[in-house]
Amino acid sequence: MEEPTLILASPRSNYHAFLPISLMGGFLRELSEHPRIKVWFAFVAAYANFLGTNSSVDHVLGSFLSLKRYPERTLHRWAKYYGPIYSVWLGNQLFVIVSEPGIAKGLMATHGAVFSDRKEMFIKSQTVLVGRGITASPYSKRWRKHRRIASLWLSRKAVESYTHVLDFEATDMISHLHRDCGNGMADVNPQVYADQCSLNNMLTITFSFRTDSAHHPMVALALRLSREFMNITGPVSNLVDFVPILQRLPSSMRCRARTLHSKLVNVYGGLIKEIAEKMQAGGEVQDCLVKTMLLRKEKEALDELDVTMLASAFIIGGIETTASVMQWFTALIPAHPHVQTRAQEELDRVVGRDRLPTVEDEANLPYCSAIVKEVERCHNPFWLGTPHMANRDSAYGEHLIPKGTVVVLNTWTMHHDPERWGSPMEFAPDRYANEQLHSSASAKLPNPKERDHWIFAAGRRICPGMLVAEREIRLTVSRMLWAFDTHPIAGKPIDLNEYDGESGRSPMPFEVRLRPRFPGVRKILEEESERWRIGSTSHC
Numbered sequence: 380m381e382e383p384t385l386i387l388a389s390p391r392s393n394y395h396a397f398l399p400i401s402l403m404g405g406f407l408r409e410l411s412e413h414p415r416i417k418v419w420f421a422f423v424a425a426y427a428n429f430l431g432t433n434s435s436v437d438h439v440l441g442s443f444l445s446l447k448r449y450p451e452r453t454l455h456r457w458a459k460y461y462g463p464i465y466s467v468w469l470g471n472q473l474f475v476i477v478s479e480p481g482i483a484k485g486l487m488a489t490h491g492a493v494f495s496d497r498k499e500m501f502i503k504s505q506t507v508l509v510g511r512g513i514t515a516s517p518y519s520k521r522w523r524k525h526r527r528i529a530s531l532w533l534s535r536k537a538v539e540s541y542t543h544v545l546d547f548e549a550t551d552m553i554s555h556l557h558r559d560c561g562n563g564m565a566d567v568n569p570q571v572y573a574d575q576c577s578l579n580n581m582l583t584i585t586f587s588f589r590t591d592s593a594h595h596p597m598v599a600l601a602l603r604l605s606r607e608f609m610n611i612t613g614p615v616s617n618l619v620d621f622v623p624i625l626q627r628l629p630s631s632m633r634c635r636a637r638t639l640h641s642k643l644v645n646v647y648g649g650l651i652k653e654i655a656e657k658m659q660a661g662g663e664v665q666d667c668l669v670k671t672m673l674l675r676k677e678k679e680a681l682d683e684l685d686v687t688m689l690a691s692a693f694i695i696g697g698i699e700t701t702a703s704v705m706q707w708f709t710a711l712i713p714a715h716p717h718v719q720t721r722a723q724e725e726l727d728r729v730v731g732r733d734r735l736p737t738v739e740d741e742a743n744l745p746y747c748s749a750i751v752k753e754v755e756r757c758h759n760p761f762w763l764g765t766p767h768m769a770n771r772d773s774a775y776g777e778h779l780i781p782k783g784t785v786v787v788l789n790t791w792t793m794h795h796d797p798e799r800w801g802s803p804m805e806f807a808p809d810r811y812a813n814e815q816l817h818s819s820a821s822a823k824l825p826n827p828k829e830r831d832h833w834i835f836a837a838g839r840r841i842c843p844g845m846l847v848a849e850r851e852i853r854l855t856v857s858r859m860l861w862a863f864d865t866h867p868i869a870g871k872p873i874d875l876n877e878y879d880g881e882s883g884r885s886p887m888p889f890e891v892r893l894r895p896r897f898p899g900v901r902k903i904l905e906e907e908s909e910r911w912r913i914g915s916t917s918h919c
């Protein structure tokens with residue numbers, strides 16, 4: 380039988396020509412914050428030379444700037460040139476970039492036993508999460524244990540048990556927007572409300588705690604920690620992850636990572652301590668992830684860092700992602716009034732104007748569901764996802780993928796394939812008109828080309844928070860459409876191309892006008908809030 384050829388070409392191959400661009404990009408970012416920048420520049424140039432490239436530092440810097448802002452688009456350009464699977468080096472690390480659904484499924488799902496590992500990145504895994512948080516853990520017994528515990532709070536049954544929390548927070552968000560929108564006369568930034576809604580859902584599920592206002596100090600703190608995590612743990616942004624010698628040198632990135640670790644331990648570890656003390660004193664603690672972990676601590680052999688980092692992973696994984704989708708929805712709608720009108724016709728027909736849409740209405744609101752999927756296709760919160768790593772040598776077709784190779788899903792290319800998505804740059808919910816399945820079910824379709832999108836990635840490490848994320852997003856989006864006409868503001872254009880964040884993708888701050896659709900909106904929101912106040916707010 381013919382030997383497979385190594386997917387990686389030799390160091391001076393075309394593939395390798397890409398190396399200094401990405402590599403030096405991360406490196407320069409790291410070093411540009413360092414006072415002895417000139418010495419480092421010399422080092423960069425020497426390194427580029429050592430790699431055998433002719434790139435000047437200027438050239439490297441120029442490419443870096445475009446990569447830094449839109450790395451997914453650079454990967455897309457390369458995919459067009461090199462095809463649906465190609466490799467690049469970053470430092471001592473070989474990356475394989477996958478840009479086609481069939482290959483993605485083949486590697487990550489069919490060969491899941493090989494491609495479910497994680498590289499223990501210096502910044503993310505070793506320094507911030509110290510080998511614990513489920514998301515960065517290698518494919519090991521510890522990961523299986525953490526994934527099992529996470530599933531206790533993210534399975535279908537679990538999500539059903541706290542859907543009232545998602546319902547309450549969605550109503551609370553709409554009520555606050557209604558209060559602050561000045562009946563369509565005030566300029567409102569809906570991002571703050573989406574952030575607080577996502578945060579409260581995750582805080583309740585994780586710590587049985589919620590914030591009662593967007594000005595609660597926990598809101599700003601938790602969002603800052605999440606954003607810092609996203610900004611310093613991008614899969615291709617830190618050269619220090621791939622050049623071991625740099626890990627011994629002081630750098631701003633290492634310092635930020637250590638600070639972030641300490642803050643996670645102080646903030647979320649502090650909340651855990653409070654819960655533990657309350658439980659020890661015989662006080663009542665509502666069911667939540669932390670309570671589950673504390674009750675199983677001995678049996679599951681969980682130490683304090685396990686509990687803290689798993690709780691942190693829930694908060695980090697659950698805030699920026701769902702909030703980002705809600706934010707992109709509100710940013711896109713003013714530019715697509717016909718989409719808003721059609722969704723509202725559907726809502727009037729199915730739900731009417733005497734009550735809010737609920738989870739039970741979902742199946743009868745296909746156009747609202749299509750809007751959510753289209754927002755997700757156009758604006759994946761993580762274009763590069765969380766890379767997987769091969770835990771042994773493997774062959775894909777004629778290619779050898781060596782053990783230790785990091786595999787990245789290039790979801791930008793997959794979401795913008797003109798054959799699958801005709802006019803892929805257009806926001807057109809109609810493309811999902813016949814799509815009946817939730818994303819969690821769509822991920823299991825035998826034909827990966829028919830899958831709705833890839834924002835939750837694939838295989839054994841597929842996002843376990845899919846069900847809660849979908850439910851939360853659908854509830855808030857359908858209620859926003861039911862309650863308000865969202866309008867753009869003259870002189871305050873919304874930028875749909877630029878984004879805020881290094882590896883997470885939220886829209887830049889923007890404002891809209893929200894006009895309640897009919898006088899009854901206020902009354903229904905007041906009745907709902909009253910119902911919660913009297914009956915069920917005890918969940919938090």
Ligand code: HEM
Pocket residue numbers: 513514515516526529533692693694696697698700701704760761764765766767834835836837838839840841842843844845847848
């Ligand atoms: C729109 C919302 C969300 C998106 C786009 C998203 C996306 C992702 C992606 C791309 C991964 C990496 C999967 C892989 O390695 O193949 C992931 C992992 C993960 N997500 Fe989500 N996520 C979302 C919401 C949530 C929520 C609400 C939670 C709730 C806690 C959550 C918890 C996690 C966890 C714990 C992991 C780590 C899984 C592992 O490594 O085994 N996510 N998510």
